[in-house]
Amino acid sequence: MHVTMVKKRLENGNACEKCVQAEELLKARGLWERIHEVLWAVEGEPNSPGMVLAEKNGVLTAPFFVVRDELGTERIYRSVLKFIRECLTAAVEPASVKAGSVASVPEPLSVDELAQIERELEDSSPQQVMDWALQRLGANGAIAFSGAEDVVLIDMAKQSGRPFSVFCLDTGRLHPETYEFIDRVRSHYGTPIELVSPDPVPLQALVKAKGLFSFYEDGHEECCSIRKVEPLRRALGQFHGWITGQRRDQSPTRRDVPRVQWDTNQGEKEGSLLKVNPLVHWSLSDVWAYIREYGVPYNPLHDRGFVSIGCAPCTRAARPGEHERAGRWWWEDATRRECGLHLGRHGH
Numbered sequence: 001m002h003v004t005m006v007k008k009r010l011e012n013g014n015a016c017e018k019c020v021q022a023e024e025l026l027k028a029r030g031l032w033e034r035i036h037e038v039l040w041a042v043e044g045e046p047n048s049p050g051m052v053l054a055e056k057n058g059v060l061t062a063p064f065f066v067v068r069d070e071l072g073t074e075r076i077y078r079s080v081l082k083f084i085r086e087c088l089t090a091a092v093e094p095a096s097v098k099a100g101s102v103a104s105v106p107e108p109l110s111v112d113e114l115a116q117i118e119r120e121l122e123d124s125s126p127q128q129v130m131d132w133a134l135q136r137l138g139a140n141g142a143i144a145f146s147g148a149e150d151v152v153l154i155d156m157a158k159q160s161g162r163p164f165s166v167f168c169l170d171t172g173r174l175h176p177e178t179y180e181f182i183d184r185v186r187s188h189y190g191t192p193i194e195l196v197s198p199d200p201v202p203l204q205a206l207v208k209a210k211g212l213f214s215f216y217e218d219g220h221e222e223c224c225s226i227r228k229v230e231p232l233r234r235a236l237g238q239f240h241g242w243i244t245g246q247r248r249d250q251s252p253t254r255r256d257v258p259r260v261q262w263d264t265n266q267g268e269k270e271g272s273l274l275k276v277n278p279l280v281h282w283s284l285s286d287v288w289a290y291i292r293e294y295g296v297p298y299n300p301l302h303d304r305g306f307v308s309i310g311c312a313p314c315t316r317a318a319r320p321g322e323h324e325r326a327g328r329w330w331w332e333d334a335t336r337r338e339c340g341l342h343l344g345r346h347g348h
């Protein structure tokens with residue numbers, strides 16, 4: 001494979017900003033060596049090598065990449081992320097989510113080290129935070145997949161070229177569209193997704209005593225604790241860290257979420273389970289801009305007005321002007337609309 005990168009030089013002699021950013025991204029990921037040739041498209045000089053190549057391929061923007069395979073077939077990439085994903089990282093096999101496959105255990109971080117890392121990552125992009133997380137955790141790092149943000153994380157993890165694991169809490173109450181979506185994500189990324197089910201003993205006891213819709217009367221905590229919180233704790237017992245799609249603007253309980261923290265809410269893993277939140281500074285619009293730009297699969301329920309999607313009986317489409325989580329447990333007070341998955345004893 002031979003790769004040519006075309007960069008644009010402006011009339012003032014500077015490289016265009018997007019070209020500089022693309023080069024920095026490739027260097028940050030250790031992929032710059034994979035670019036065999038750089039050609040300049042010089043503004044106002046139609047005969048410059050990059051301009052000629054752009055004209056030949058009908059490309060109007062820079063940077064772009066021309067990838068020629070062994071048979072001489074050429075492909076053009078206008079997106080550096082798509083180029084990385086399809087040409088430079090496709091050979092990496094996703095890790096199994098089984099405990100037996102995990103690599104070495106990273107040294108635990110002290111509170112001071114964690115604070116230092118948070119400071120160092122402060123100006124990092126979500127992709128850079130993801131890279132940091134997977135560099136540290138590898139297959140010991142899991143993405144708990146359910147919503148739109150989580151597929152963005154899977155997309156970023158895949159682009160990083162590093163091993164990672166994915167699991168999904170199958171509460172037994174998800175929409176049929178969500179089950180189909182899970183399978184679509186699995187095949188789109190070629191990534192195993194482990195489905196984690198509730199413990200049948202407490203579940204059967206709850207349903208026998210209170211029926212299938214007790215949450216409308218008693219609040220959602222009891223049902224969520226059996227169908228979500230305990231299975232999550234069990235699933236995370238296999239890993240040394242998890243990567244979440246939490247954003248600060250999602251809910252009053254998430255406004256102080258840092259990029260890296262200890263998860264102090266997972267029983268016996270207390271103090272040893274790292275939680276990384278690459279999207280803390282993103283808005284919902286940022287998530288959807290990424291999904292659209294990179295063709296990330298999304299749950300078809302979003303096209304029917306659902307914003308934050310959980311279990312079918314506890315999710316409804318949000319009304320115009322409502323907060324994005326207004327469709328979750330809508331019969332309860334906004335500050336109680338968490339299912340216990342992200343409630344740490346230190347306020348995260």
Ligand code: SF4
Nearest residue numbers: 220223224227311314
């Ligand atoms: S979201 Fe609703 S159905 Fe799902 S676990 Fe929680 S209370 Fe139960």
